[in-house]
Amino acid sequence: MMGNTLVATYFRSSVIYALLGMALGLHMAASHDHGQMPTHAHLMLFGWVGMTIYAVFYRLYPDAASGLLPRIHAVLAHAALIGLVVGLFIIYGGDPEGGDPIAAISSIILVLNMVLFAVIVWKGTR
Ligand code: HEM
Ligand code: HEM
DSSP states (O other): OHHHHHHHHHHHHHHHHHHHHHHHHHHHHHHTOOTTHHHHHHIIIIIIIIHHHHHHHHHHOGGGGOSSHHHHHHHHHHHHHHHHHHHHHHHHTTOHHHHHHHHHHHHHHHHHHHHHHHHHHHHHTO
16 A cells, blocks of 8 residues: 555656656747756756656565655655755856755755665665
């Protein structure tokens, strides 16, 4: 039950990130201004592909979805991705000083959160 909620939330948010990323991709293509490419790339690959991989993992290993750690990881994953994307959007929108702190903090959370996911994966696949 708990695991299913986690899986559904990852799948549902991944398609939202995909739609936002594709809208940005279309905007870049139509305007012939590819300046937001890093923002688009991270929305697509982390937002769509990464979140889908989380969903598939918890579907394959339902026991790994129980407990507090997967919940903490999920909240931080969304917060860090949104922070990274907003930070990149501001940076490549022409305000590097404004976006940098947001992107930097989010990136650090993202890396530490991947350590947490590594722990979840190793525990869950024993
Ligand atoms: C509506 C669909 C999409 C549109 C209109 C679109 C548009 C674009 C555009 C205009 C660029 C910049 C290309 C350049 O300047 O070299 C780009 C780059 C990129 N796109 Fe998309 N894209 C779409 C879907 C996707 C999807 C589905 C993914 C991945 C799952 C993706 C991943 C990337 C990546 C990783 C880059 C950066 C490539 C590099 O580093 O050279 N895009 N996209
Ligand atoms: C701590 C997390 C991350 C940080 C700090 C980070 C940072 C960066 C930076 C600085 C670039 C170069 C952007 C440029 O100037 O062109 C980049 C490019 C890229 N990153 Fe990340 N990234 C992170 C996570 C990820 C993840 C998780 C993925 C995929 C799942 C990813 C996929 C890409 C791709 C495909 C590019 C090339 C696209 C482009 O050049 O715009 N990154 N990243």
